[in-house]
Amino acid sequence: MARAATTTDAFNAVAEPRRRQILDVLAAGERPVNDLVAQLGLAQPLVSKHLRVLRQVGLVEVREEGRQRLYRLNGHPLKPIHDWVKNYERSWSQRFDRLDAVLAELKEKEQADESRNE
Amino acid sequence: MARAATTTDAFNAVAEPRRRQILDVLAAGERPVNDLVAQLGLAQPLVSKHLRVLRQVGLVEVREEGRQRLYRLNGHPLKPIHDWVKNYERSWSQRFDRLDAVLAELKEKEQADESRNE
DNA sequence: TTGACATATGTCTATATGAGTATACGATTC
DNA sequence: GAATCGTATACTCATATAGACATATGTCAA
Secondary structure, eight states, X not given: OOOOOTTSOHHHHTTSHHHHHHHHHXXXXXXXXXXXXXXXXXXXXHHHHHHHXXXXXXXXXXXXXXXXXXXXXXXXXXXXXXXXXXXXXXXXXXXXXXXXXXXXXXXXXXXXXXXXXX | OOOOOTTSOHHHHTTSHHHHHHHHHHTTSOEEHHHHHHHHTOOHHHHHHHHHHHHHXXXXXXXXXXXXXXXXXXXXXXXXXXXXXXXXXXXXXXXXXXXXXXXXXHHHHHHHHHHHTO
């Protein structure tokens, strides 16, 4: 089997840095394709293709206005990523240091109790 | 150009659901490969290959003990993902509703002031 | 209606993938 | 040292990609 399609889910869609850039620009508000082309310095067909992927996973929505297509962000599909990754925050954040210390203490105490019962 | 290698960064490495599963198991503590094979129900060579990718982006580390290799989690490389995605949290979280309301109010007031100066 | 503009799609190429299967390799045990 | 265990690697396959380029489609203006 090959790698999962980029359109499988937000995880795959967002693995491509250019697509993250597009979302970052759209976070400031609705934009026509050519604005994105200009801001990102990418070829227009490439931007259109990235937008297609983002559309397919629901990360952007389009609105037609004259000959322009206005794209806007929809962050909802990013929630699963956030939900998953936030469980690992303790790996780097000092915010959890105190909690970790408490847990270690509890564990130690528990083991002491166990050995008392042997 | 082809899609960026899975070993390019955590974004790409973690786009594969099996690799996320592996990390989820390792979050509970150090594990030998065969434990992962059993818990995930995957073929052993497949697990080894996924572990290799995770190693290359620094998400896991290995320790040899006899004929076993004990893998453990290192969440640090996930921080960029968390940092990026958390900026989009307002897209789905109600926690930001109040803030958004305040911002909208400010904006309205600002526009009122502007029109007074015309 | 002709042309310019905004965007999407098709084709091509190089490349890498996940999974399956077989096998290699080092450590241990007999 | 032979057999076994735990793990990694090699090879194969089908498939999808990002990007470059050319072109199609639709909309507006002169």
